[in-house]
Amino acid sequence: MLIRHCLVLATLLLSGPVLAQADAATLPAPEGAVKLVVSGQIAATNRGAEAHLDLDLLEPLPGHELTTSTSVTDGVNHFEGFLMRDLLERLGASGETAIALALNDYVVEIPLQDFYDYDVILATHMDGQRLTRRDKGPLWIVYPRDDHAELQDIRYDYRWVWQLHRLEIE
Template identity: 30%
Template sequence: MQKRHFLVSMGAGAAALPLGAGAQQAKGLKGPVLLTVTGAVTKTNRGPLDPVLDQMMAKQKLAFDKAHAFDFAALAALPAVTIRPTLEYDKKQHELRGPLLADVLKAAGATGSKLAMRAVDGYAPEIGVADAQKYRFIVATHLDGQPIPLGGLGPLWAVYDADRFADMAAKPVDQRFAQCPWGLYHIDVKA
């Protein structure tokens, strides 16, 4: 009985909390947020990290006052690029499609020169914006014509076509993608 009373009280208390701070309430989005861009961004559509609603970000020690959040539709509205890199997992070429990372950053009003791209498992490689542009990184939403599933490499993957760049193609295939977090959900833009 006390457990039931506690749960009812928690539900009533949660209903009284103001909306709008968490990623789930990002302005202008209809679907769940898949990618949050923080740091040096000028076009924001959500408020600060909410440690209650943004559990994974809080557990990974992220903090921010403002951000630009993207749902699948917002990413799909950006021009898509298709690449065909040889992937390290099976050493075969696969088709990946999604917007250029540069276009995602532009939509967020990013003004920094470095990026920390964070995956759901906490992996967070850093890359310069100039390198992300040079190698034409994309935020892949599709693999071989299908949306990339959560639990696989998605739903988002920051990746590039290593086969197209001599300096990267010269590396063993299992060393080409260290800067490419799959399960991407957060990008911190650093000045």
């Protein structure tokens, strides 16, 4: 009986990262500097009703890359980060809109459907360099604008939030 309990405990400990996607109680607290706070209609939290995320908490998400032009940089850039839909799923997000807030006080509403219709990423790197506050980081919402003609519309350009620091899911 003791062996069985030990096996069950070991299984639970080893599967913790997988269970964290659905169980709000298991979202770990950040150990590094918080880069993103997500609140609103989310199931997984680690500080009150919010998810405070450092870069280490984002790392388990599958990485994603895209190469695209932007309306605010020259030429074509290569971005690395995480799909926004993977972040939403990790946090158990529901709702219809994300209100994105930037460090420079820019605020915009983004339909959550964008993140499912397109491979929108939460970029942490551009052209092989980690994004910093000086170059639109540390987090930048990036759309694959060169892959879809409709994304070259100014309505979508407004949704490219650099220096992202908060998402409110409604």
